[in-house]
Amino acid sequence: MPRFISTLVFLMIRCFIVTSSSCQSDRNQDHRPRVSCVSQGLTAVPAGIDADTQVLVLTGNQFTSLSWSMYSGFSELLMEIYLDRNQIRSLHDSTFSELPRLEVINLSENKLPALPPRLLERVSSGGLKTFDLENNSVSLMPDGFFSSKPELPYVYLTHNPWLCSCAVGYLHSYLNDQEHNVYMHDGPNDIVPAADSVVCSGPPHLMTSVHQIQWILHSLIPEGTKMPNPLVFFQISNSLMFFQQTQRAGKCSGRRCTE
Numbered sequence: 001m002p003r004f005i006s007t008l009v010f011l012m013i014r015c016f017i018v019t020s021s022s023c024q025s026d027r028n029q030d031h032r033p034r035v036s037c038v039s040q041g042l043t044a045v046p047a048g049i050d051a052d053t054q055v056l057v058l059t060g061n062q063f064t065s066l067s068w069s070m071y072s073g074f075s076e077l078l079m080e081i082y083l084d085r086n087q088i089r090s091l092h093d094s095t096f097s098e099l100p101r102l103e104v105i106n107l108s109e110n111k112l113p114a115l116p117p118r119l120l121e122r123v124s125s126g127g128l129k130t131f132d133l134e135n136n137s138v139s140l141m142p143d144g145f146f147s148s149k150p151e152l153p154y155v156y157l158t159h160n161p162w163l164c165s166c167a168v169g170y171l172h173s174y175l176n177d178q179e180h181n182v183y184m185h186d187g188p189n190d191i192v193p194a195a196d197s198v199v200c201s202g203p204p205h206l207m208t209s210v211h212q213i214q215w216i217l218h219s220l221i222p223e224g225t226k227m228p229n230p231l232v233f234f235q236i237s238n239s240l241m242f243f244q245q246t247q248r249a250g251k252c253s254g255r256r257c258t259e
Contacts, residue, residue, distance in 0.1 A: 022046075028055050032079060037061070045070045054101075055080040065090045068097055080104035084132070087111055097122040108134040108156060108185075117142035120149045128152060134185060135159040139201070141171040151181070154191075157198045158184040164200035171198070 023037040023046060034055035037046060042061040049056070054077050063086040071078060075098045088110040095116075096102060102125040115138060120131070128149055134156040140163060146152065155178065162171065175182060175195045184194035 023049065025050070028080075045073075049073070052077055054078060055082075057082045058086070059083070060085040062086065063088050066095045067092055068094045071096070071099060075099060077101060080106075082106040083110070084108040085110075089113065091116050091119060093118040093122050095119065097124060100124045101127065103127050104130040104132075106130070106132040107136065108132045110136050112136040112138055114138060114140065115142055115145060117145065120145060121147075123149070130154040130156075132156040133160065137161060139163040140165075140167050141174070143167075143170045145170070146174055146178070150178075152178075153181055155182050156184060156194075157182060158194050160198075161201035162198060163202055168200070 022040045023035050025033070025035050028034045032054040033050065033052055034057065035049050035053045036057040036059075037049075038057060039060035040046075042058065043063060045056075045058070051073055053074060056071075056074065056078060059082050063083060066083070066088060071081070078099050079101050080103060081096075081099075082104070084106050085108075088107065089112065091107075091112065093116040096105060096119070102123060105123075105128070112133070113136075115133075120128070129152065131149075131152055131154070135158075138160045146155075162168065175198060179195040180193070182193070182195040182198065183191040184197050186192045
């Protein structure tokens with residue numbers, strides 16, 4: 001029996017070593033305790049990570065979704081979390097809700113098609129500085145998404161297929177108001193201002209910078225004319241585009257069209 005127990009303990013220790021040995025522990029440039037588990041094929045936060053970790057690097061793994069329970073062991077100290085280059089397709093409003101010291105959320109280069117409307121609102125940290133959504137598949141920004149964290153110093157939104165429909169009004173207003181806080185990555189270590197690089201992917205007649213929608217209005221409307229609300233412009237523009245397409249397809253008379 002003692003021999004069996006000693007063997008079991010040995011195997012448990014061995015499993016722990018295998019789990020944790022693929023992750024590297026050091027300190028970052030700010031001397032914060034860091035654990036890096038890069039390109040390990042992980043689908044969840046591995047066991048055995050020190051609860052005192054302040055920087056958690058999970059770059060290049062196979063995460064597809066995130067929930068609060070993944071970080072419950074770090075709820076008091078975690079300040080930076082890097083989840084870039086994963087396969088994340090879904091988040092929850094509460095994913096980062098119990099991390100009171102969180103400063104950096106890096107979700108770049110994933111496959112997110114949408115954002116939970118209350119994701120940032122539920123972040124309990126009052127010191128959040130970076131929200132990186134660059135290079136995902138998000139097409140619409142939920143209304144009021146940044147309202148709980150209105151002055152985030154570093155926001156990355158480029159390389160997403162933003163749809164410039166009537167629902168783009170909030171994103172347009174945010175970019176106008178927070179232009180000085182919107183950036184994009186320029187190489188591995190540099191960033192550049194990038195409010196004008198947040199580009200509409202459709203509809204085709206509005207494929208331009210979301211930030212420059214107001215410039216389009218100025219170019220289309222006679223000088224001296226009162227500028228309409230951008231949302232009204234989108235409605236008019238879409239209706240005009242539909243009418244032009246209908247004209248190309250056949251002859252129109254009033255509301256009736258024939259080939």
